[in-house]
Amino acid sequence: MAKRAVKKRTATKKTESRARRCARVFRRWLLRGVFGVAALMVAWIVLYAFVPVPTTIYMLQERARLGGVERDWVAMEDIAPVLARSVVAAEDANFCLHWGFDMSAIRDAIAEGADRGGSTISQQTVKNAFLWHGRSWVRKALEAAITPVMELIWPKRRVLEVYLNIAEFAPGVFGAEAGAQHHFGVAAADLSARQAALMAAVLPNPQQRNASAPSDFVNRRARSIADGAATIRADGRADCFAN
Numbered sequence: 211m212a213k214r215a216v217k218k219r220t221a222t223k224k225t226e227s228r229a230r231r232c233a234r235v236f237r238r239w240l241l242r243g244v245f246g247v248a249a250l251m252v253a254w255i256v257l258y259a260f261v262p263v264p265t266t267i268y269m270l271q272e273r274a275r276l277g278g279v280e281r282d283w284v285a286m287e288d289i290a291p292v293l294a295r296s297v298v299a300a301e302d303a304n305f306c307l308h309w310g311f312d313m314s315a316i317r318d319a320i321a322e323g324a325d326r327g328g329s330t331i332s333q334q335t336v337k338n339a340f341l342w343h344g345r346s347w348v349r350k351a352l353e354a355a356i357t358p359v360m361e362l363i364w365p366k367r368r369v370l371e372v373y374l375n376i377a378e379f380a381p382g383v384f385g386a387e388a389g390a391q392h393h394f395g396v397a398a399a400d401l402s403a404r405q406a407a408l409m410a411a412v413l414p415n416p417q418q419r420n421a422s423a424p425s426d427f428v429n430r431r432a433r434s435i436a437d438g439a440a441t442i443r444a445d446g447r448a449d450c451f452a453n
Contacts, residue, residue, distance in 0.1 A: 305451075378413075
């Protein structure tokens, strides 16, 4: 009996030892996997700091849905500065002042309920360039993790340049150049202040709003955006991306 008890304890210890070794190996490979994914993401962010974003998940989805998309990447120098100011005034007036998250806007969004968004241009750029559209907690967590890394690596002017080239300005129409050509038949560099404000006014809902045939709401919104663009130019909140 005593021998059997000793053998049983020995077998139990061996089983527990193997389980601990397996757990250690699993944790080690899990950590390696996490660090590997993080390293790949950082490399991806660094790459996009220099090269045009070739496509996005949402563009691929729209291409499949519509049978094609309109898109033409242009450098920031080939986008009218008034469009950059209009988009910032419309979407994220404190773009030059925050590090990726506008805490006052987030507090206001929470106070006013779910219908009001608090995402900055930086967050929207991360969502459009690296992630997918949707409201899942996984996507929001990834967005929150990637945004400060992108802000650390990219200058503000690059963040805005990428955003202006991948934002949707009409169904299946992506980027400032394609948007300007689609709505007004001009290059992005030649947009007037009025045209720029109209394009910025459709950004929250390009599937329903039309810059070239604006509703009364879009017209009112564009006038407000034009005033905001002039304001941020005067008070210095456009300095971080100005020529």
